[in-house]
Amino acid sequence: MIVRPSEIAAFREAILDAKAVKIEFDVLWELWNRAAPRFTGDPGQAAALKDALVELSDSLVIELPKQAWDKSTVPALPRHILVPASRRAGNERTWMTFPWCRRLGWVSSLSTLQPGLFDDLVALNEWFGRVEPATLPIVPVRYRSAEIFAREKRLDQLERTKLFGPDRLSLEMLGCRRLAPPAPAAAVGPGPDALIVENSDTYWVAVEELRKSSGHDIGAVVWGSGRTFPVQVPSLAVDVAGQGPVRGVAWYWGDYDPVGTATAVAAAGSAADVEVRSAAGLWKAMVGLAVQEAGTFDWTNAAGQEWLGRDLWDHLSYVRSAGGRIAQELVPVDAVSAWAAGPAA
Template sequence: MTVRPAEVATLRAAILGTNSVKIEFDTLWRLWNQAAPRFTGDPGQAAALHEALLELSGAAVIELPKQAWDKSTVPALPRHVLVPSARRLGSERPWVTFPWCRRLGWVSSLPVLSPALFADLVKINDWLGRNDAEKLPLVPVRYRSAEIFAREKRLDELERTTLFGPERLSLAMLACTRLAPPAPAAVVGSGPDVLIVENSDTYWVAVQELRGSACHDIGAVIWGSGKTFPAQAPSLATDVAGQGPLRGVAWYWGDYDPAGTFTAVAAARSTDAVDVRPAAGLWAAMAGLAVQEAGTVDWTNAVGREWLGRELWDRLSYVRAAGGRIAQELVPLGLVAAWAGEPDERTPAH
């Protein structure tokens, strides 16, 4: 079949529409299938594309390579083509004409790019040119960021832009990974479980109480650092206080207020590798205590009823009705060791 002028014109428009200086063969083949769908699956499909490319080359729409040809087809087809008009457009858009490596070829098609992001992408391009990322060991993301940009947090910032995403940048492309921040922990025994507490003073009290008691199976106390624990929870699957991965249950206890229950639920949902459950006996110890800051706490849309257990949630309803809260520091010191020594009482009733 002979190539029709309309098909060549459609291919020409598609090529120019990419605004790319260099178009790889895979893209070229896709554009040709769209421009001349009647050739799809036809034995003459490659010959038809060859004919169309020669015509566009003769019209100076594209430049064919001198040596980069795939000779496995008959006739041979170029591995890429260059688009001179896109190169001219690049005088005000330097990323359009920049010689990106294969994995960053998409950058030349971006409609806009700030000078700062262009400079960052050039640094990534240089790094990719010097390294085979697939053969490098994974390192934490800020180590790779420091290596590429001499700024350890730059990849954190770039990951929040549209430069990261499908068919664009990824941490895997840069042979790095994001690790959960470590959770401060202290060994208090040899048991498989851990107790996580929200507040720092409670952390020290729990450490002291459990180190002074041998009648429990809590291996470590962890400071949840307030609202940060959901981000830290996955790290327990890697290490707890230098003792290796968590072997048992992560029992969580925080303030009874919307922030405290939200943090608990978010931590439980943050990873499947760590079993985060409520330290029911310690939450229950709050029931009956005097309400703090009545009338100042908004419980609207608060979460935690299913996680904490409906029975315990109902026992604490007077706190919500009063618009107040109860801090875990109000619970008597000795109850931490008492709770740890009664493993059968830890799981809440639902």
């Protein structure tokens, strides 16, 4: 016998009326018997139930399990089903009826809420009840996160959700601010400028060379830590090697490969209070050096031409054509002090 649309509709209503997220097979079988009593005792009863379940699954009313199936029957039947609408209804009742404080009143109007966020909101609600945000001292984000949630990185995660935004949560409301990661640096002289290098060995070479030299404008060498440097740039306007903010130019030099040039461009673009410029003389020192790892780098749409300058970009075209790179470590050690002693750029 073919299952009638009216029987599937009745089965659907019975499942939703159960208001359970998970319905075990015994209960499911009983609901099916009530919805389609004409199948009771019929040899095709199990097959009809399977057809009805598949149709309800296709229409997203229920979720069938991936592995929990009873294969002792013909056809195999699920040991349980899940009802997404019941899951949502339970969550909605929870956050829509909770007594939120004034600053979190907007939560009750949310149509959906990701699992786990309710507990975070309750923690925030309790914190707002204990403090007066207008008089709070401003602290770094992870200090406030540890105070509220006992998890120092939780605010980092929540800031990427819909809980943050206009007329919702903000770091300002929570009395905290995000600080740029510090950039490792060493003082090498009294000058106003800084030299930023991408790699750690080059950092130590530059520190040693510039400390031995005099008459240059480099006051500190900064390790750019590879591709992470763009997020560290704001720290240059706070303090570098205990000398305070960079007073002059932050000169950048990295590997000549797609990541190295992209990092340089991103760093320059993220600088607001510090001028990040190309240490052109050090990049020029790469011209003519042997190509490394040819055929392994894709330079298509690579960034850096305008930032490095078209002439230098053209001089290094043989590296791009070979699909290779040139690392900082190929440049002679004394090139750093020679660059620092020469004209700026």
